[in-house]
Amino acid sequence: MADVKPRIKLDKKDVAKGGIIEVKTLVSHTMESGQRKDKDGKVIPRKILNKFTCDLNGKTIFSADIESAVSANPYFQFKIKPEETGTLTFTWIDDDGSKIQATEQIKVA
DSSP, rough: TTOOEEEESSSSSOOTOOOEEEEEEEEOOOOBBBBBBBTSOOBOOOEEEEEEEEEEEEEEEEEEEEOOOOOSSSSSEEOOSSSSOOOEEEEEETTTTTTEEEEEEEEEE
């Protein structure tokens, strides 16, 4: 999955202490439920992202468990109230344990 590049949008990268940042993420993934069949009638194996986390300097500040009912190319939008300057790390974990990751820097003044 190393070729997948998630799209991350922060409404601002600099925020005053106690301020709020809106985060939008989108990642390309087929989210195959394991219930469809290919042209030969064989079941297409399940392959979904099942966990999403957003960490700030190694501490989880947002997470979601994902189920097979989520559409392809999952999109998340949420707000955070960072307490410190640092690196936001976004991680999506697939059924097979593979990870898609992206990072963004933020500054809290």
